[in-house]
Amino acid sequence: xxxxxxxxxWRTAFAWLAILFLVASLPIGIALADAPPRRGFWLDLxxxxxxxxxxxxxxxxxxxxxxxxxxxxFGADNxxxxxxxxxxxxxxxxxxxxxxxxxxxxxxxxxxxxxDGWMAAAVLWTLVGSLFAILVSSFWRKALGLSYELWxxxxxxxxxxxxxxxxxxxxAADHSLHxxxxxxxLIVWMGLAxxxxxxxxxxxxxxNRHRPWQVESVKPERGDxxxxxLRPIGHxxxxxxxxxxxxxxxxxxxxxxxxxxxxxxxTARSAHLSFTAAVVGDFTxxxxxxxxxxxxxxxxxxxxxIPDPDRSxxxxxxxxxxxxxxxxxxxxxxxxxxxxxxxxxxxxxNELGDVTFLEELEILEQELNLRVIHVLRExxxxxxxxxxxxxxxxxxxxxxxxxxPTQYMVCGPEPLMDTVEAALRDRGVDWRRVYSERFExx
Amino acid sequence: xxxxxxxxxVHRVAEALVLGLLIAVLLFALR
Numbered sequence: 083x084x085x086x087x088x089x090x091x092w093r094t095a096f097a098w099l100a101i102l103f104l105v106a107s108l109p110i111g112i113a114l115a116d117a118p119p120r121r122g123f124w125l126d127l128x129x130x131x132x133x134x135x136x137x138x139x140x141x142x143x144x145x146x147x148x149x150x151x152x153x154x155x156f157g158a159d160n161x162x163x164x165x166x167x168x169x170x171x172x173x174x175x176x177x178x179x180x181x182x183x184x185x186x187x188x189x190x191x192x193x194x195x196x197x198d199g200w201m202a203a204a205v206l207w208t209l210v211g212s213l214f215a216i217l218v219s220s221f222w223r224k225a226l227g228l229s230y231e232l233w234x235x236x237x238x239x240x241x242x243x244x245x246x247x248x249x250x251x252x253x254a255a256d257h258s259l260h261x262x263x264x265x266x267x268l269i270v271w272m273g274l275a276x277x278x279x280x281x282x283x284x285x286x287x288x289x290n291r292h293r294p295w296q297v298e299s300v301k302p303e304r305g306d307x308x309x310x311x312l313r314p315i316g317h318x319x320x321x322x323x324x325x326x327x328x329x330x331x332x333x334x335x336x337x338x339x340x341x342x343x344x345x346x347x348x349t350a351r352s353a354h355l356s357f358t359a360a361v362v363g364d365f366t367x368x369x370x371x372x373x374x375x376x377x378x379x380x381x382x383x384x385x386x387x388i389p390d391p392d393r394s395x396x397x398x399x400x401x402x403x404x405x406x407x408x409x410x411x412x413x414x415x416x417x418x419x420x421x422x423x424x425x426x427x428x429x430x431x432n433e434l435g436d437v438t439f440l441e442e443l444e445i446l447e448q449e450l451n452l453r454v455i456h457v458l459r460e461x462x463x464x465x466x467x468x469x470x471x472x473x474x475x476x477x478x479x480x481x482x483x484x485x486x487p488t489q490y491m492v493c494g495p496e497p498l499m500d501t502v503e504a505a506l507r508d509r510g511v512d513w514r515r516v517y518s519e520r521f522e523x524x
Numbered sequence: 525x526x527x528x529x530x531x532x533x534v535h536r537v538a539e540a541l542v543l544g545l546l547i548a549v550l551l552f553a554l555r
Contacts, residue, residue: 096537120555130548164538
């Protein structure tokens with residue numbers, strides 16, 4: 083949360099990677115502590131893969147669930163991306179564990195036969211089925227037509243089931259984890275992971291239950307978007323920095339599975355919160371039907387897409403479409419502070435009619451030290467401004483001279499961000515000064 | 525919230541660590 087732009091600490095990043103290594107390898111360490119009997123290379127390799135799989139499940143619990151003490155060092159979007167990739171790897175390692183074992187000694191195949199002990203067979207088949215289910219539902223959620231809410235419920239349930247069954251299986255298999263202290267250590271270790279999941283899914287919403295919000299207004303915006311303004315009920319609201327985001331639940335209960343991330347678009351340090359969402363899916367389409375007075379819950383703030391607190395550093399912003407919302411929070415906050423900070427904003431849209439906040443930006447341009455460069459893909463006849471896509475030529479015309487201590491902030495659709503990030507890099511911009519926010523995270 | 529370049533670098537290191545984990549498994553099997 084207190085992440086300072088341009089002051090990224092490599093040491094923090096590497097410390098986290100070392101922690102990841104320790105977290106993932108601890109079950110192997112626990113097994114080694116008692117010098118388990120050797121059973122030959124392939125069977126031991128198989129056991130090692132299983133133990134590593136257990137450790138990676140703990141890493142998965144740590145990298146998901148928006149743990150606030152992990153996310154600020156990496157960015158929640160990076161972390162979720164990592165969680166997905168690691169999830170695939172962990173599943174492959176876990177599945178390699180029985181495959182190596184059955185190949186090394188086919189007699190182990192009997193553990194899958196319910197006639198040879200129905201309980202063990204049921205646990206193993208459920209474990210394999212759950213692993214496939216969690217992979218398929220996560221990587222092909224949209225193709226399967228699963229709603230985000232249903233998927234989230236399923237994902238949490240399957241994750242808990244896999245953890246519990248995996249620990250049970252490791253303890254029952256008994257080869258590498260024989261002594262009582264080791265068994266306790268493994269249970270505690272996996273218990274921590276389960277506690278993290280319970281913390282995200284139950285404890286955090288529960289502790290939020292005395293902090294309800296009420297929808298005050300629902301307003302249509304240009305560009306097929308809606309702005310919702312919320313006010314706190316019986317509490318002092320949320321303190322956030324401009325550019326941060328929060329998770330919103332529009333439901334009577336804080337435990338509702340529906341929870342969506344939106345940039346906080348309003349002035350920081352105002353009692354009210356607002357967010358603006360473009361209609362892209364079921365949830366955003368339903369925002370238009372939300373009635374003032376409806377109950378809402380807010381978890382956050384999150385994110386480190388924040389302007390440098392040093393106001394003498396100019397900002398160069400590039401926004402595409404609804405990616406304007408964090409920039410709006412910054413501009414509105416500067417306006418409230420009477421700040422004269424220099425800001426250039428390149429704002430890309432399809433048509434003039436799509437330009438969310440067009441009129442407000444015109445006013446802000448008069449009242450702040452702000453220059454807005456609209457870029458329209460399909461400009462109206464006689465349009466005097468920039469047209470086409472944001473490309474290197476356009477950036478060359480707008481970018482400040484190299485060497486100037488500017489902070490760059492980029493938010494928009496993936497292709498725009500890729501172009502801008504590459505162009506800035508090619509122009510020798512110090513990458514620690516480039517802040518970008520990707521909102522297509524789930 | 526994203527330092528993309530840094531992330532790519534860290535990601536590479538993370539992949540190296542995963543490789544390290546696999547080596548740890550191998551050592552476990554070869555101990």
